[in-house]
Amino acid sequence: MKYICLTCSEVESIPLNVVQDFDRMDQGDPAVPPQFTCESCEGAMYPEYYKGIYGCEYRISDRLENKEVEGSSK
Numbered sequence: 001m002k003y004i005c006l007t008c009s010e011v012e013s014i015p016l017n018v019v020q021d022f023d024r025m026d027q028g029d030p031a032v033p034p035q036f037t038c039e040s041c042e043g044a045m046y047p048e049y050y051k052g053i054y055g056c057e058y059r060i061s062d063r064l065e066n067k068e069v070e071g072s073s074k
């Protein structure tokens with residue numbers, strides 16, 4: 001599956017089973033997908049699309065929309 005850097009848009013392919021292993025070990029906030037760090041800029045990477053082992057779905061488009069909302073004064 002694809003992870004995309006939120007900072008520099010670098011795309012990295014990470015095997016689904018690796019992501020699921022991270023998900024299983026991660027006892028934190030279910031609203032946050034397993035996180036990886038960009039090798040180019042050390043920024044946060046977000047999955048293009050990932051359905052978590054507990055049924056949560058994550059889309060980078062959702063994250064990017066949220067970012068835009070934060071940036072506006074609305």
Ligand SMILES: [Zn+2]
Nearest residue numbers: 005008038041
């Ligand atoms: Zn990056």
